[in-house]
Amino acid sequence: MTVALIGLGLIGGSFARDLRKSGLTTELLGVDADPAHAARALELGLVDRIVALGEAAREADALLLAVPVNAIETLLPSLLDTARDGQTVIDLGSTKLRIADAVREHPRRERYVAAHPMAGTENAGPDAALEGLFRNKTVLLCDLEWSAPDACKTALELFHAVGLKFEFMTAEQxxxxxxxxxxxxxxxxxxxxxxxxxxxxxxxxxxxxxxxxxxxxxxxxxxxxxxxxxxxxxxxxxxxxxxxxxxxxxxxxxxxxxxxxxxxxxxxxxxxxxxxxxx
Missing domain, CATH: 1.10.3660.10 (6-phosphogluconate dehydrogenase C-terminal like domain)
Incomplete structure (x- = not known):
């Protein structure tokens, strides 16, 4: 599985570390708006390649959005515009209702899985990435009835690979x-x-x-x-x-x-x- 991490700070970088260790992925692609962060993530070996967002959207089987929630709200509709069958788009943001509302009527809504891993630290940037950050923590999965079964399966496989436990609820909850x-x-x-x-x-x-x-x-x-x-x-x-x-x-x-x-x-x-x- 080719996975693209959009945002290479604490959350995206920690996912990259644990996904690599799990052996589930064949290639890890990185996208970051900050060139210094992108270069540092590559130097640390968090990802295999740094690519543009469009290239990540074309090549990845799963895209994980680990950027501020206002950026997720902006990026998610455009990523769903080009989402193909079998591709999964997962947001890892700390809010859900407004993001979910932004794509509720999108024709490709089923390719999206709304998630929030309840883990983190006060630090930021690629150097903040920690191996084992998510182990035995909980990921909140929201409104899965709106997501395609294969997209849910992919998300659960990725979250299981980094050691997360699952809870299910609505975006409002x-x-x-x-x-x-x-x-x-x-x-x-x-x-x-x-x-x-x-x-x-x-x-x-x-x-x-x-x-x-x-x-x-x-x-x-x-x-x-x-x-x-x-x-x-x-x-x-x-x-x-x-x-x-x-x-x-x-x-x-x-x-x-x-x-x-x-x-x-x-x-x-x-x-x-x-x-x-x-x-």
């Missing part, structure tokens, strides 16, 4: 769940980073006093706005609902402090500790 378990975490991390930087204007305390708890909580604030602003735009409504729910919990915490209600605060924290049963 995906965006609601992703707002809480992925997107809200980034909102909180960005806000925490800004709050601490504003308070510690001299920059003294952050590098010299911050411990592991702060570092792990704020890690996501290092994530690129090029990736995340389009996610916030596309999933705005669900993220606003998640932020409102979070803000209510912060308000409760604040009242406990203001009213010196330590018993209520103790119970509140114990309730939060139940996350241990889920993770």
């Amino acid at each position: 995906h965006d609601r769940h992703a707002a809480y378990v992925s997107h809200l975490s980034h909102v909180v991390a960005y806000a925490l980073s800004l709050a601490v930087q504003s308070e510690e204007k001299a920059g003294y305390a952050v590098p010299r006093l911050a411990g592991g708890g702060f570092a792990s909580t704020v890690r996501l604030a290092k994530s690129s706005p090029d990736m995340w602003v389009p996610i916030f735009e596309q999933n705005r409504d669900a993220i606003l609902a998640a932020v409102a729910a979070f803000s209510d919990r912060v308000a409760t915490f604040t009242r406990c402090l203001e009213e010196r209600d330590w018993d209520r605060l103790d119970a509140y924290i114990r309730e939060a500790n139940r996350i241990r049963d889920l993770l």
Whole structure:
């Protein structure tokens, strides 16, 4: 199977590493709008060849879109315009509903599989690619009833090859769940980073006093706005609902402090500790 990775950063590059190791693919083609990223991906051996998008569309049996979601929304219809029978186009973006709506009535819609592997780091670019990034993680597969059986089979083979587990849902369900378990975490991390930087204007305390708890909580604030602003735009409504729910919990915490209600605060924290049963 010839696979084209469109976008050679963390997600595309990590897929390339694990697909090569799996032996499922015969050739890995790379496409990237940044010539430096393309050259580096080739140097790292992530892909066998760097090609133009049109060449990838002609030669690949499967195309994996690992670019920001606004770029996916633009590229996907044109890729489906030229999609041939037996070819599979898979998007790996962090939002689904708006992308799905962009091609819902496309005559070649069945060649498309909507997917979101729930894995990543705060790093970007080809050097961020990690072997084993997806092992035992979950890929969310959306609206598969709209995809051809052979396209679904190809997608499942590729995801199985890199170690992903499967969950199935609608695009609307995906965006609601992703707002809480992925997107809200980034909102909180960005806000925490800004709050601490504003308070510690001299920059003294952050590098010299911050411990592991702060570092792990704020890690996501290092994530690129090029990736995340389009996610916030596309999933705005669900993220606003998640932020409102979070803000209510912060308000409760604040009242406990203001009213010196330590018993209520103790119970509140114990309730939060139940996350241990889920993770």
